[in-house]
Amino acid sequence: MGSVTGLTKQQEADFTWFLENRKFLFEKYGYSFIVIENKIVIKVYEGFDDAVELKALDEMYKIKEAGTYIVQGLTEDENYYGAVRCANYFI
Numbered sequence: 001m002g003s004v005t006g007l008t009k010q011q012e013a014d015f016t017w018f019l020e021n022r023k024f025l026f027e028k029y030g031y032s033f034i035v036i037e038n039k040i041v042i043k044v045y046e047g048f049d050d051a052v053e054l055k056a057l058d059e060m061y062k063i064k065e066a067g068t069y070i071v072q073g074l075t076e077d078e079n080y081y082g083a084v085r086c087a088n089y090f091i
Helices: 009-029 048-052 055-063
Strands: 033-037 040-045 070-073 083-085
Touching: 009 033, 009 040, 009 070
Parallel strands: none
Antiparallel strands: 033 040, 033 070, 070 083
């Protein structure tokens, strides 16, 4: 697996952890968006609307330093990664 450009080392490690644990995380949280920091799920957003409206990013940005976490969409599709770099607000 190649590098995910633009992510901090911590975000890169969290993204790699996500990919390695995606199936388990999907079984546990289903279709949702999760906030991962230091390989720990710290928040779960149940709906796509929260991500589309950037509620997850806005909320996390107020309580966490940018570059210390990722917001990741969960789906059954193994080809969907949807990594979010919080400082740039992209999915």
